[in-house]
Amino acid sequence: MSTSEFDKYKVDHLFLLIGENLLPNYVAANLLVNKDGTAYFVHTADTEIQAKRLQTELKGLKAIELLTLNDYESDAYYIQKEIRAKLESIKSGKIGLNYTGGTKAMSAHAYRTLFYEETKDKTYRQRADIIFSYLDPRRLEMCIDREDNDRIRLKIKPDTLPVELVTIFQLHGLELKQKPTQQVKLPKLATELANVLKEESKSKQWFDWFHNVFREQAYRKKSNGGGDWKSETSLIDVSTSLDKLPKEIVVAFQQEKFLINENELSLQQVQKTGSFQKNKHFCELLDGLWLEHYVLEQVKNIAAKHLIEDYGMNFKIVLTGTPGFQFDVAFTRGYQLFAISCTTTGKRDLCKSKLFEAYLRARQMGGDEARVALICCSNEPDTLKAEIFASTNDKKIAVFGREHLINLSEKIDEWITQVDREAK
Template sequence: MSTSEFDKYKVDHLFLLVGENPLPNYVAARLLLNPGGTPYLVYTTGTEKPAKRLQTILSSEPIGLKTAQLVPLNDGEADAYQIQKAIRSKLETIKDGKIGLNYTGGTKAMAVHAYRAVFSKERPQTVFSYLDPRKLEMCIDSENTPIKPIKVKPEVLPVKLAKLFQIHSLELKANPTQEARLPDLAATLAEIFKDEDKAKHWFDWYYKVFCENARKKKNSNYGDWKSKSELEKLSVSLETAPPAVIAYLKREKLVTPDDKISLQVVQQKGIFTEIKHFCKYLDGLWLEHYVLQQVKNIADLHSIKDYGLNFEVPLKGTRSGFEFDVAFTRGYQLFAISVSTTSKRDLCKNKLFEAYLRARQMGGDEARVALICCTDEPDTLKAEVAVLDEKKIAVFGRDDLMDLASRIGEWIKQNDKDAR
């Protein structure tokens, strides 16, 4: 599907009904406005902020749009007279050029009365449209002909993750990581975790030896990591660590002559900006980096233009905000992946629920969510969260770890099939 299929439906003046999620408005403006065209953002009191934010974003887009005009309805989102009056007053200022209305956002009343305001037999070339989130199609709605659906393929409108966050007025604490750290170590640990007994062997060493040396303790419970100066002095015994991990660390020359891992040597390698980041990596972040590498491996094959991990977002009313472990976009569609080394069902379900809610907030009905964890029963875990739309979620377990790139690829292909 080439962009030329959108060209004959592009307009010079496009009215957009702004809803709680402004992403469809952004997509419609990018696909249906001619270069130099003017967006008209119809909004209510409740959507004033996203409308003004969208006005700023669209002004900086590369197709050179004119500054979006704001069309306030105040509290009249269900008032037929007010909706039609506000839109018609803008229509009267338009002297030439093709006009369009995309009614994906807003309330049903706004869609009905906006249509009535814009529709005119004197303007037969007016383009009416809406975005179908189930099929990822822009539907051209005409009075005398069947609806014309145009598939929005990933290559038509690639949207970066940073843009997606910007559209929702969310500011990242730091730039997302796009390069996996210690990918060979992550792959080694994934190989270990595919076997429950070997994973237990890892946890025995990690908690009883590594954490015993590297973490503070309070009332027999592990707390924060020790100070930087204390960690730099640490050399932790590898005697009871899994052989594959020992082999990797020796190969990378991170082991002292008496077979201990030296955190000072790790720091000197410059892989992590802070020594405690390596500790967190061993604590479970390695799996996020492993997943990131698998996504990167299939990016070109599946038209994935942007990906990363560590999307930490401050959120008012919460202590730590929220975080997407790994995420990528195909076109304007968000794929969010929650990651955990646990096999505990309650923890897994909680992570899946949170990721689902946040992804819907960011990517709307088009968003897709996956959980990658160490359960032995991913299918039954997925069945236990049946309240979520099963076509929009996926669960990958221990048995999927060594073929994860293929599994993610199959998930993407199934998504494409569901959108047909």
């Protein structure tokens, strides 16, 4: 981590205003507190849990103190009284306030309290050497206030503060159902499927085979609707003809040694290769999970170029009392969250639903800095993007359709580059 640009603005005592999203506080505490300094988390009764959670995640800080405002987050007198009492206990060292989080009232009154200090003759003067700062989410910059009403902007580059995806989840108190995977399954097959889906005629061949041939043998429907894949003992007997499949997919199956009689897919053969722990997992991959693996492979292809250190797929989040939610593919670039929703459908309503869910959850977890994309089989990704923009007023959403599948690495590369341009 390179933080040399921030060194002259680091303080020994940093006051941070705690809000619902802890990511800006996490960034500020890591970048602006001296090695042996203390962070003071100014929180309300409603954000006490968040303050304690942040305290747990900031393992690199030696000293953290929680400063509660109880239920007085809008009470000017109480806010000033509590912060002033803490200031009087500080005998030496540079002081700072990062006012990115918290309420507007907390920001205004905390700023005022820290800006002025009381003299021996009971008058007030501007506090010397204090550092006021806030995080600009649009430019990915830490802004330092100056006495001349100007500001110093410090760019937070991807290698300045790499933040892992699991850290972002933990900052929000979210539990993952299982460890996300970084391992891409059957990349060659996924690539061939992407090639096939870019052409509507071959795409129809694939879906007709999957739903009307393979799924008919491997899926168990329930009388009251719904269903699931058959048991492992039943799946091992599934063997289906590939006569109606595009040749590219047949060759891909053959290369993975999944075939018998040169033109017949056998789940017993799949099991013998050891590619999957269960045949059910192979069925799920054919049912659309292959696209997530394909997208993850495209992200990995450009990871080094864009300083992407943490990435993965299948982030299933537990939410008490609800089905929870999932990020199909996600990565962090510095502390910025990129979430990608994937679907093999081209149906407009389903595409919109997937994208809206990813958009809302990504903004909730990654703040205004988060970026979201949908990868689907729509023939009209631009009009779909325009429709989403009309609902969100967010131009930063990306939509990649059927035509983009074959050169997806290039498109994701352009997307990230565009994000960089917007932040300048």
